[in-house]
Amino acid sequence: MLDESLDALVTAANDGITFDGLEVTPTNGSYTVAVDGESATAATDAELRSLVSDHPDHVTNWYFWHAVAPQKQDRWSFLRWLEGANERAVADRYERLEAGIVETWGQLRIEVALVDTDGNRRYSLRHEDDAGVPGEELDTHTDPLDARTLAKHDDDGRYRPLKTAPSLQTGWQFPDLTADQVVSAVDFFYPATSSNWHKEREGELDVSHWHETVERQTGIYGVVETWDRGEGYEHVNWVAEACCDDSQCLKRREWQYDEETELDIDGGDGSFPCREPCSLVISAARKWTKLEGEQPATYEFELTPSEKEQIEAIIDAVAEGKTEEIREADVYDDANRYRTRFLRAKLFDDEGNLCGVDTEQ
Numbered sequence: 001m002l003d004e005s006l007d008a009l010v011t012a013a014n015d016g017i018t019f020d021g022l023e024v025t026p027t028n029g030s031y032t033v034a035v036d037g038e039s040a041t042a043a044t045d046a047e048l049r050s051l052v053s054d055h056p057d058h059v060t061n062w063y064f065w066h067a068v069a070p071q072k073q074d075r076w077s078f079l080r081w082l083e084g085a086n087e088r089a090v091a092d093r094y095e096r097l098e099a100g101i102v103e104t105w106g107q108l109r110i111e112v113a114l115v116d117t118d119g120n121r122r123y124s125l126r127h128e129d130d131a132g133v134p135g136e137e138l139d140t141h142t143d144p145l146d147a148r149t150l151a152k153h154d155d156d157g158r159y160r161p162l163k164t165a166p167s168l169q170t171g172w173q174f175p176d177l178t179a180d181q182v183v184s185a186v187d188f189f190y191p192a193t194s195s196n197w198h199k200e201r202e203g204e205l206d207v208s209h210w211h212e213t214v215e216r217q218t219g220i221y222g223v224v225e226t227w228d229r230g231e232g233y234e235h236v237n238w239v240a241e242a243c244c245d246d247s248q249c250l251k252r253r254e255w256q257y258d259e260e261t262e263l264d265i266d267g268g269d270g271s272f273p274c275r276e277p278c279s280l281v282i283s284a285a286r287k288w289t290k291l292e293g294e295q296p297a298t299y300e301f302e303l304t305p306s307e308k309e310q311i312e313a314i315i316d317a318v319a320e321g322k323t324e325e326i327r328e329a330d331v332y333d334d335a336n337r338y339r340t341r342f343l344r345a346k347l348f349d350d351e352g353n354l355c356g357v358d359t360e361q
């Protein structure tokens, strides 16, 4: 490919080239060539060709980014970010690419490596938890579209309604993708994350805050609007804390209550931004809106101090998704299944009322 790259570069040199430490400036039929700051002059196209061929990495690098990599700006930027192209000089980058440069995107481990001396890259993709697993132990995929199927269920076969939840299944790999294919696969795993990341970097992320998103809701979701009644925004803090925390979603929440009112809850540390409340959040908020419309009532229960603490621990374990980690034999854990069954046997009446207290007063 070097010949092809050289031909293309000499043709492009008429318009001048400034890219990754390579500069070619046409001046009255000759060229000034600078590579990483060192200058020389070429009087003809043939001399230019000969001069730059002494810097094959710069030539193939230029060619890759102008003729091989997708030219759509967001895809191009994402791929540049993957190999740290804006921070690393070509020599350093090529040395690292020999061994492979690894980046993480959500739970994806993306590796880019040079496959030949012509600057061609190969991209491989797997779950970050499978980093050290031999390739032959993973299911191999070649079509980026397969990512859409893999993203549907977690390791236990449960449907994942939120594609950016940190529950991506393991056990698969895409060992050999092209530049275009790897961005497609990433987009199938985490829709629109690379383009929103790019927009954010360009200062063009169009954030739709809670208030304006809820205002747009119509039909059955319009009920959420009743929650947006100017009585403060504490409930929206609870929504964000419940759903958008890093433990529940890998996106970094950028939406707030409205343009002027920031929520009190941190947006998280995700690599890619969340630009508006998602359908899962709106759907959950719809349920909460109804529940929060109820009037509080006073109930009287008799609990031992340990029972009160146990109920708190059970709520915490469910909220943090820890119930499956608690071993059956660990009866010292307040949220242990046998401990919980004992509590239910002791405190519930035949109708399932806590301490026999009716819900309806």
Ligand code: SF4
Pocket: 162, 164, 243, 244, 249, 250, 251, 252, 253, 274, 275, 276, 277, 278, 279, 280, 281
């Ligand atoms: S609204 Fe929250 S849960 Fe939904 S995608 Fe954004 S950050 Fe994640």
